[in-house]
Amino acid sequence: EAQVTQNPRYLITVTGKKLTVTCSQNMNHEYMSWYRQDPGLGLRQIYYSMNVEVTDKGDVPEGYKVSRKEKRNFPLILESPSPNQTSLYFCASSFYREHYGYTFGSGTRLTVV
Amino acid sequence: KQEVTQIPAALSVPEGENLVLNCSFTDSAIYNLQWFRQDPGKGLTSLLLIQSSQREQTSGRLNASLDKSSGRSTLYIAASQPGDSATYLCAVLSGSRLTFGEGTQLTVNP
Numbered sequence: 001e002a003q004v005t006q007n008p009r010y011l012i013t014v015t016g017k018k019l020t021v022t023c024s025q026n027m028n029h030e031y032m033s034w035y036r037q038d039p040g041l042g043l044r045q046i047y048y049s050m051n052v053e054v055t056d057k058g059d060v061p062e063g064y065k066v067s068r069k070e071k072r073n074f075p076l077i078l079e080s081p082s083p084n085q086t087s088l089y090f091c092a093s094s095f096y097r098e099h100y101g102y103t104f105g106s107g108t109r110l111t112v113v
Numbered sequence: 114k115q116e117v118t119q120i121p122a123a124l125s126v127p128e129g130e131n132l133v134l135n136c137s138f139t140d141s142a143i144y145n146l147q148w149f150r151q152d153p154g155k156g157l158t159s160l161l162l163i164q165s166s167q168r169e170q171t172s173g174r175l176n177a178s179l180d181k182s183s184g185r186s187t188l189y190i191a192a193s194q195p196g197d198s199a200t201y202l203c204a205v206l207s208g209s210r211l212t213f214g215e216g217t218q219l220t221v222n223p
Contacts, residue, residue: 033211043202043213050209058210090156092211101147101162102204102211106155 002027006091006105013081013112021076021108023091029103030096032074033058034066036087037107043090049074050096081112115140115207119214126193127222134188134217136203141181148177148188149202151216157202161188193221 004025013019025032033048035058045058049068063085065077074093078085091105116139126132136146145164149157161170161177163186169178176189190197200216 031209035213040215042215043204045210048209056209088154092157099145099164101145101159102206103159104149104157109154 002103004091004093004103004105006089006108009106009108011108011110013110015082015112016080019078019081019110021078021089021091021110023074023076023105024072025074025091025093025103026072027093027103028071029093030071031094032068033092033102034064034074034076035090035092036060037090038087046076046089081110083112086110086112115143115205115210115212117203117205117212117214119201119203119217121217122215123218123220125220125222128193128195130193130221131189131191132193132219134190134201134203134219136186136188136214138184138186138205138212140207141184142207143181144206146177146179146186147204147206147211148175148186149204151200151202153200160201190219193219195221195223197221 007022030051034046035043037043047066049055089108092102094102120135147162148160163170163179174191179186200218202216203214
């Protein structure tokens, strides 16, 4: 089944403890992206990648890191999480051509205490 | 910078009613527009994708239209059902960015 898989689905952590949220897609998509969703603010892009070893900042990149060493994987890294990073996170992927839509993962609900 | 607005923010209708959700965007230089459905605390499910060269797309009881020149799209839901209750999100692809509206929260009452 074609899909974007995120792990974990739920995560509670403490301030300052490094964490990684994984994202993997099995559709050979070039483009991958991370979003966070917050009440009243909607979905905002954190980082995106147009292909292996090519990443760029989205609208809210502060406090996050990403890497794209393989085409299928695009992990999101929080080096020192803070409570304002408590949010619902989504990974998405697409072919890097304008005629294709995006496929989203099921989301990761992160709570930083 | 692209901005996407969805009206209304919330909508409550009785079962069986036909309804229209609206989406507007500020920059008409888009590649495509995608409508998503999101159930509470869940992921985004793609409903319809309209290319910039298209006027509309249909899937079952759903019909989405696009007027790129005026920066507007509508999602028409026919014969609504309680199972249609969810948040509907509109997103436009321009440049390398997918920009979302804040969504319309739809409740269909039995």
